Amino acid sequence: MPIIRDAIESDLPAILAITNEAIANTTAVWNNTPATLEARTAWMRERQARGFPVLVATDGGKVLGFASFGDFRPFEGYLHTVEHSIYVAPEAQGRGVGKALLAALVERARALGKHVIVGGIEAGNTASIALHTRAGFVETGRLPEVGQKFGRWLDLVFMQRML
Numbered sequence: 001m002p003i004i005r006d007a008i009e010s011d012l013p014a015i016l017a018i019t020n021e022a023i024a025n026t027t028a029v030w031n032n033t034p035a036t037l038e039a040r041t042a043w044m045r046e047r048q049a050r051g052f053p054v055l056v057a058t059d060g061g062k063v064l065g066f067a068s069f070g071d072f073r074p075f076e077g078y079l080h081t082v083e084h085s086i087y088v089a090p091e092a093q094g095r096g097v098g099k100a101l102l103a104a105l106v107e108r109a110r111a112l113g114k115h116v117i118v119g120g121i122e123a124g125n126t127a128s129i130a131l132h133t134r135a136g137f138v139e140t141g142r143l144p145e146v147g148q149k150f151g152r153w154l155d156l157v158f159m160q161r162m163l
Contacts, residue, residue: 002058002059002065002092002097002100004057006048006056007054016035016036018089019035019040027124027125027154028122047068052068052069053108054068055104057088063089067101067102069082069084069105069109080114081116084119086101086128093127098131099131102135109163115163116160116162117161118158119137120157122147122154129157132161136161138160138161140160141157141158143156
């Protein structure tokens with residue numbers, strides 16, 4: 001079972017590598033341009049400064065995945081709703097890393113007094129949809145062809161869990 005802990009700056013190269021692997025090879029991230037260490041550093045500092053978690057899953061000191069959440073939308077009415085993201089290194093997928101990270105995010109959201117946690121998932125990512133379903137998330141919306149990557153249109157599934 002992986003150890004889940006708050007990310008520190010020395011985790012950023014591993015977080016960057018996982019991010020860029022997802023950008024290059026999956027539809028989990030709808031970007032085509034690789035992230036930079038500077039951008040990931042700014043992202044982590046901004047999240048942590050606002051009290052949002054950036055977590056890593058480790059085994060033997062190696063970062064296997066990371067997760068975070070932030071504002072769902074930047075309006076006061078959404079103050080109690082957060083949107084999360086979870087990324088697991090390919091070699092660690094199917095080993096409970098995503099499950100452990102998601103459980104930790106749910107607990108952090110509760111501790112911060114949040115009411116709803118939302119995930120936006122590419123509709124073809126059946127493993128992520130199954131993970132979220134097992135964790136008590138329900139599908140609440142499906143937006144056909146709102147994104148594009150690898151020369152094809154992508155559907156976005158919103159799943160949420162009441163806290």
